[in-house]
């Protein structure tokens with residue numbers, strides 16, 4: 487059996503994607519091992535689950551840092567000390583600096599609740615409703631400097647119903663987010679992804 491791929495997961499809040507990833511590691515659905523759960527918020531609800539599972543937890547407040555660069559440098563040092571192969575943003579509500587990204591080139595993964603490149607940024611579900619689209623979805627992608635951009639690993643779709651609110655749509659999407667993230671991580675941990683420029687190619691072998 488291949489060794490388990492060490493992964494770090496970064497959260498800012500509820501952590502349902504983190505929980506799905508942790509559970510998928512535990513059940514062997516993905517060949518990975520969470521070595522660190524990091525949060526910029528000491529009171530992020532998802533941290534309780536990480537602690538329950540005895541996964542190392544580290545929190546670092548942005549307060550007290552004079553710049554984003556300084557905060558990200560410290561964050562990157564903490565993450566690097568755990569030697570993760572992949573860094574999974576799972577509701578990590580910070581825009582990271584270019585130095586952070588280049589320290590972990592092509593190893594930072596993010597999930598966004600829309601079919602990118604549509605509806606970047608906050609409130610993607612409301613943006614989809616406002617645009618009147620009939621189908622939306624979620625995207626798991628490699629993080630690049632531009633917000634909500636970068637090689638796409640996995641997308642999954644959900645219908646937008648006529649009576650949907652941002653909340654009902656978000657709930658329906660969340661289920662897909664969890665399965666999409668797990669599918670993407672499975673591909674990454676099994677070494678099935680090749681990144682070239684802005685494209686992620688999945689190898690079949």
Ligand code: GRF
Nearest residue numbers: 500501502503577597598599
């Ligand atoms: C998800 O909708 C994710 O796509 C977005 O933030 C939300 C985080 O939810 N980036 P959770 O903390 O994983 O439950």
